[in-house]
Amino acid sequence: MDAIDFVKKNTEEIVTMDEAFKALNNNPKGYIGFEPSGNPHLGTCLLLANKINDMVNAGIKMTVLLADWHAMVNDKLNGDLNEIRKSGELFKRAWLAAGLNSNVKFVWASELVEKSDYWSLLLKVAKNASLLRIRRSLPIMGRSEEDADRDFSKYIYPLMQVTDIFYLDVDFALGGMDQRHAHMLARDIAERMNIKKPVSVHTPLLSSLKGSGRMDSFKKMSKSEPDSAIFMTDSNDDIKRKIKNAYCPMKEVNGNPVIDILKYIIFPYYNDRISIKRPESKGGPVDVDMDSLTRMYISGEIHPVDLKNAVGELLCDIIGPVREKLTGD
Ligand code: TYR
Known part of the structure; x- marks a missing residue:
């Protein structure tokens, strides 16, 4: 580059x-x-x-x-x-x-x-x-x-x-x-x-996990609202629960905090390629970059549940070592 x-x-x-x-x-x-x-x-x-x-x-x-x-x-x-x-x-x-x-x-x-x-x-x-x-x-x-x-x-x-x-x-x-x-x-x-x-x-600002609201009242990920954000000291269970409950509208990438986390945090960490598990009936696991993921999410080939499962696990892998250095756990 x-x-x-x-x-x-x-x-x-x-x-x-x-x-x-x-x-x-x-x-x-x-x-x-x-x-x-x-x-x-x-x-x-x-x-x-x-x-x-x-x-x-x-x-x-x-x-x-x-x-x-x-x-x-x-x-x-x-x-x-x-x-x-x-x-x-x-x-x-x-x-x-x-x-x-x-x-x-x-x-x-x-x-x-x-x-x-x-x-x-x-x-x-x-x-x-x-x-x-x-x-x-x-x-x-x-x-x-x-x-x-x-x-x-x-x-x-x-x-x-x-x-x-x-x-x-x-x-x-x-x-x-x-x-x-x-x-x-x-x-x-x-x-x-x-x-x-x-x-x-x-x-860009990362939006709240609960959704960003309309443009004129953008809600950012904020330390004062614990469920809007994932902290470096959150346990794996917290991380997965927060992602599971996050706003993640089907087939919609704009204003979708889970998609933003992929773009700004997960892809940079994994050199722009990750794998997403899907049930065999939905086509099984796929390897994607940000472009192909965006396309497949918009077309419905990747379902929010499968996306969230992948994001939850990958975030645990990224945050785990940081948490360990901060808290010793
Ligand atoms: N205003 C910035 C913020 O609220 C913080 C900041 C402070 C940025 C001093 C630059 C600077 O020179 O996040």
Whole structure:
């Protein structure tokens, strides 16, 4: 695969492709920021580790910013920096156990904010941002304008996120689709400041196992709703039960969380080929890649029950070693 194909793999959008091509030729650096809190799940652990590895395979020097200060501003873990750091350490272990490339660098936000030039840069960023844009970008922290009006620090968060991008001097900013406001803001401000614009690479969000709802009320896999997500510490029984109860409409691949798990987690892990057992009467076992699976699922040749059985077992195989490293079980 070419470098650009690794960058493109399993993304929803890249802004822009031309800039991505150019940046790839120039010893590129990239980053993803992450607010540590709660238990690592399929989205925050495996999907993220896979995508960071794709970027490394494209020749990009990747940094994970453990955004402890951002998590504090966002009231995660009651804003307790010690608890947030513990969670950050847990995520670090989980990603490495899940196969994150060992060349990926980790930086804590608290290390960046110790430097005075971080804050002078933040002021320059603020000079080039309007209140309206900052208000509009609050979804990057899952917050509404009322939240920020009550607690002004929440208006500083988007400025910090943009400052992170410039301070780390990255060519590529990676994040879920929910981070696009921050990246578009960074690109506009970079233009006004006459500095490098980050190429933005956005991944889809994994939807809740219970179904994602309509587009305007998308429900993501969430640590606060245990049955919506599969955690790295779930037992094999939990994993199989959650998959068995998951929303998985027959012949429908769009908005189907079980199909998404195959695409973003299972196929990358098994080098794009898996086997699905079916009863002899339904044609017996089949070997599939993502394309053939999609086709056969839509035509009804693969039934949701057989799909779920395969996904449950394969997920147990993927999560087992991660769980063992995290909990010793
Ligand atoms: N806003 C991101 C989130 O909520 C976390 C983040 C923090 C991303 C700082 C980048 C950054 O520089 O997931």
